[in-house]
Amino acid sequence: MKSDFSHILDTIPPSGIRKFFDLVIGAQDVISLGVGEPDFRTPWAIREDAIFSLEQGKTSYTSNSGLLECREAIVDYLARRFQAHYDPKTEILLTFGVSEAVDIVLRSILNPGDEVIVPEPSYVCYTPLVQLAGGKVVPLNTSDTQFIPDPDQIARAITHKTKAIILCSPSNPTGRTIPKDTLIQIGKLAREHDFWIITDEVYAELTYDESFQSVAALPNLKPSTILLNGFSKAFAMTGWRLGYVCGPPELISRATKIHQYSALCAPITAQYAAIEAVKNCAKDVQDMRESYKGRRNLFVKRLNEIGLPTLLPEGAFYCFPDIRQTGLSSEEFALRLLKEQRVAVVPGHVFGLGGEGHIRCCYATSLEELKEALSRIKKFMRSLK
Amino acid sequence: MNPIDTQVLALVSANARMSADDIADQLQISANQVETILKNLETQGVIVQYTTVVDEKKLPQRSGKIKALIEVSVRPEKRTGFEAIARKIAQFTNVVDHYLVSGGYDFLVIVEGDSLEEISSFVSDKLASIDNVRSTATHFIMKKYKEKGILIGQQPKEERLAVSP
Ligand SMILES: Cc1ncc(COP(=O)(O)O)c(C=O)c1O
Numbered sequence: 001m002k003s004d005f006s007h008i009l010d011t012i013p014p015s016g017i018r019k020f021f022d023l024v025i026g027a028q029d030v031i032s033l034g035v036g037e038p039d040f041r042t043p044w045a046i047r048e049d050a051i052f053s054l055e056q057g058k059t060s061y062t063s064n065s066g067l068l069e070c071r072e073a074i075v076d077y078l079a080r081r082f083q084a085h086y087d088p089k090t091e092i093l094l095t096f097g098v099s100e101a102v103d104i105v106l107r108s109i110l111n112p113g114d115e116v117i118v119p120e121p122s123y124v125c126y127t128p129l130v131q132l133a134g135g136k137v138v139p140l141n142t143s144d145t146q147f148i149p150d151p152d153q154i155a156r157a158i159t160h161k162t163k164a165i166i167l168c169s170p171s172n173p174t175g176r177t178i179p180k181d182t183l184i185q186i187g188k189l190a191r192e193h194d195f196w197i198i199t200d201e202v203y204a205e206l207t208y209d210e211s212f213q214s215v216a217a218l219p220n221l222k223p224s225t226i227l228l229n230g231f232s233k234a235f236a237m238t239g240w241r242l243g244y245v246c247g248p249p250e251l252i253s254r255a256t257k258i259h260q261y262s263a264l265c266a267p268i269t270a271q272y273a274a275i276e277a278v279k280n281c282a283k284d285v286q287d288m289r290e291s292y293k294g295r296r297n298l299f300v301k302r303l304n305e306i307g308l309p310t311l312l313p314e315g316a317f318y319c320f321p322d323i324r325q326t327g328l329s330s331e332e333f334a335l336r337l338l339k340e341q342r343v344a345v346v347p348g349h350v351f352g353l354g355g356e357g358h359i360r361c362c363y364a365t366s367l368e369e370l371k372e373a374l375s376r377i378k379k380f381m382r383s384l385k
Numbered sequence: 386m387n388p389i390d391t392q393v394l395a396l397v398s399a400n401a402r403m404s405a406d407d408i409a410d411q412l413q414i415s416a417n418q419v420e421t422i423l424k425n426l427e428t429q430g431v432i433v434q435y436t437t438v439v440d441e442k443k444l445p446q447r448s449g450k451i452k453a454l455i456e457v458s459v460r461p462e463k464r465t466g467f468e469a470i471a472r473k474i475a476q477f478t479n480v481v482d483h484y485l486v487s488g489g490y491d492f493l494v495i496v497e498g499d500s501l502e503e504i505s506s507f508v509s510d511k512l513a514s515i516d517n518v519r520s521t522a523t524h525f526i527m528k529k530y531k532e533k534g535i536l537i538g539q540q541p542k543e544e545r546l547a548v549s550p
Contacts, residue, residue: 021548034548124550172550294396294411301410344547367407 012128016350020334024344031373033361034344036172038236038317040291043284046235046273053272062268064260065252066094066244070271074244077278082204084216084227090249093256094266098202098230098243100259103129105198105226105245106164108254110135114163119149120352121320123172123200127352135163143354146311147174147320151185158189164196164226167215170203173351173360174320175296175313180213187221198226202243205234205285207315208293216246223248231270233316234285235277240270292317292364299363299370306378317364320348324357326384334359340383341376386431389414393422394431401435440529440537450497452481452526453504457492460517467491470517479507490522501525 017034024030041047065071071088078084086092095101102125110116110133118126119140127137138157142149154165165186169178178186190197199215216227230243245255259265296312300319303310308321323333330347337343348355363370386394389412396408405416405423412419426432441449459470467485474494475483482495494512498504504523513521529537 015550017548017550021546024547030547032547035545036549037545039545290395297413298407298410301413346548367403371407 008132008134012131015124015128017124017346020344020346020350023335023338027338027342027344030338030342030344031365031369031376032344033363033365033373034346035362035364037238037364038233038288039364039366040236040288042235042237042240042273043277043281045280045284046237046277049276050269050273053269058268058272060268062265062271064256064265065092066266067268067271067275070094070275071244073275073278075246078214078216078227078229078246082201082212082214082217084214084246085222086216086227086246087249091252092244092246093252093259094271095230095243095245095259096241096263096266097232098200098228099125100263101228101230101243101245101255102126102166102198102200103133104255104258104262105228105247105251106130106133106135107258108251109163109196109226111163113161115159115161116163117154117157117165118352119154119165119167121147121171121173121348121355121358122166122352123168124350126166126168130166136161138162139353141353143357147171147176147354148178148182149186151182151189154186155189158193158195162193162195164198165190166198166200168200170207170313170315171318172203172316173318173346173348173355174311175316175318176311177207177212177314180218183213183215183218187215187218187224190224191220195224196226197221197224199228201227201229202233203316204229206289206292206317208289208296209314212315226251231274231277235274235281236288237270237273237277240267240273242266242270242274295363295367295370298367299361299374302374303361303377306374307381308377318360318362320358320360322358326381328384330356330359337377337380341380343373343376343380389418390422390426393419394426397423397432397435401437438532438535438537442529442538450499451501451504452495452497454524454526455492455494455496455508455512456490456522456524457494457512458490458519458521459492460519461491462517470515473515474512477507477511479504479511490520 071092075086075088075092106129112134114135115138116130116135117138119142130137140153140157197215201214204212216222216225227246231237231240300310300312303321310319310321313319326333330349334345334347346360348358348360392412393408396403405419408419409416461467462469474480479496479498480494481497484493486493496504496507508521508523531537
């Protein structure tokens with residue numbers, strides 16, 4: 001009996017990223033463009049407030065949904081920054097990063113056989129978590145529309161079982177953002193066919209050319225929207241494990257029920273840190289954004305110059321070069337680049353449909369390293385000729 | 386100064402050796418434009434000098450500079466106020482920074498020398514002896530923690546996983 005583990009779990013393969021990670025670990029003198037987190041430390045003012053909270057002896061559990069003071073601060077920030085309006089008492093729940101939020105939201109809404117539309121390539125946790133929640137993933141390949149989900153394609157995928165669509169903008173792995181018009185069209189479908197839009201906006205602050213459009217701020221969409229966001233990327237706080245989900249009270253109360261049993265509450269130290277982050281750290285975020293933007297511009301321009309066609313991504317800190325003209329699969333490309341030139345990238349196929357033929361490069365690393373990586377990639381490209 | 390000038394200035398202020406190409410690509414302009422902007426900022430005197438932040442502790446013994454902050458109180462002069470005295474003080478080669486400040490004294494003068502003796506004699510022979518300098522208080526710098534916005538002596542270590550989702 002003991003050797004019989006969860007059957008659903010055993011059908012889910014381990015993350016393709018992990019596999020690559022194990023390969024990189026053993027190698028020497030590798031420049032990694034494979035990371036998925038900022039290269040900044042958490043701004044000192046935030047760390048300092050967390051330390052202060054510890055000195056004050058704030059080491060207890062908080063309420064299940066999180067300190068009211070922290071929820072209020074986040075809700076104010078969302079209103080100020082993205083024109084998204086929520087009630088701090090009933091419409092927000094603090095979680096262990098966006099990761100937990102994705103999980104409990106899916107478990108709150110799905111029944112066996114319910115379908116969730118996932119435009120791909122996508123962040124790696126959506127599909128497994130839909131499956132673990134008993135749902136069925138309906139993946140859409142967005143590579144024909146330059147990785148922007150196409151409302152017509154979505155319309156064709158809708159059935160009477162469609163329960164939700166998961167959007168991620170700016171996107172991991174492509175860095176693309178979904179234009180407002182497209183969001184409005186997807187919103188129209190969601191209202192007509194009565195399904196949720198789960199919108200992962202963890203990279204919202206890292207939007208470089210235009211101001212960010214939150215799905216939650218679009219007219220009439222709030223009742224259909226489940227907004228996920230967190231502190232990992234915008235405030236360089238990946239290790240603190242703090243995120244949040246905002247949505248209608250009937251959803252938040254259900255997600256809170258799961259959270260209450262499986263997590264109890266988000267870490268209190270992170271909650272105190274978060275209050276300082278959303279209240280007083282706009283300047284730090286601005287400086288980090290400027291710094292990523294400069295590196296994005298340089299890195300993407302030079303990738304194109306060395307023969308890897310790459311769209312200029314509007315946000316996040318990833319770009320998604322097209323490697324098809326090399327004739328290699330993305331896995332071969334990544335493995336050989338690692339072995340021959342010691343540059344780690346993530347092969348696109350791990351992000352689902354449409355990812356094959358591409359690699360994900362993270363440019364949140366120093367300019368010197370980016371330049372060295374570019375010169376190694378250039379050598380690699382030459383060696384293929 | 387337009388916004389692009391400001392951005393170029395920010396990049397060279399952080400790293401004076403950044404190449405025109407690297408600046409250009411980050412700001413989505415041409416390297417020629419960068420050269421022109423820098424030339425203009427130089428001729429307008431906006432950029433006065435490109436300098437280096439050094440951690441003297443890493444230099445071979447005794448080749449490092451000794452630095453001191455000197456608080457100087459003066460009696461302002463008729464007509465010229467602080468200006469004439471300030472210009473006299475600023476000319477000395479030992480003086481690396483010189484500010485008029487509000488508060489309990491008038492000038493904050495930062496001096497550098499090869500030895501304690503050199504600085505002491507600078508203070509007594511050159512500075513304190515200027516007409517209308519009423520008093521000085523010298524603080525030798527014992528350890529640097531941060532200079533020009535840069536933390537000294539702390540090597541940030543890369544702790545991120547090499548590959549993550
Ligand atoms: C799109 C996306 N969503 C969620 C996460 C997880 O974020 P958190 O640290 O808040 O759990 C990541 C992290 O890489 C991500 O890229």
